[in-house]
Amino acid sequence: HPTDEDAHLKMPKEQIFTAIFAYVDLLFGKIKSKKLFFMAADGVAPRAKMNQQRSRRCRTAKEAKEIRVKTESKGEKLPDEKVSDSNYIMPGTPAMVRLSAQLQYFVNKKITEDPNWRGVACKLYYPVMMHEA
Structure with a gap:
């Protein structure tokens, strides 16, 4: 959340996705998972x-x-x-559907191209529908 009133500050969605992927990759590297890597892109709040x-x-x-x-x-x-x-960015919105698809693509690409990701089961949870559990 911006804390100032600078209306000039904006970030393109592609840049946001790139930052998310870089952070996920950083976390994966820190965790050093050998069996399972679980990600939840968002959860539905009460x-x-x-x-x-x-x-x-x-x-x-x-x-x-x-x-x-x-x-x-x-x-x-x-x-x-x-x-x-x-x-x-609410669950079920086109933005979250797009983020979910982009995350799935990112994970598949990492598993295919990055030896550190191979052999690790990657589970990605992303709600695409608004609902309550």
Whole structure:
């Protein structure tokens, strides 16, 4: 979560995925698993927590819009790219489906190309549907 009001700071999704993959690879190297490597991309929070998160995210989106208007009123030029909405990362959203597919691709590529990953069972849990257990 950004802690400042700099509306210029944005990160392309591909760069986010690359950072996630680098971190997963770093963790794999630190753990040095020989049999099983389990990853959970996200978990579904209880309904009350989801409602609280959604409320906070909507408030943050409103604040981001206000910051954008304020920045533009000062005559500053902002990037034309679409502003990220953190509701985008909720379970069952296209973003999480894409992340899940990208993680699966990353794991398969590592198992195929990296000798350190070979022979290790990799289990990837990623919820693609919003539901409660």
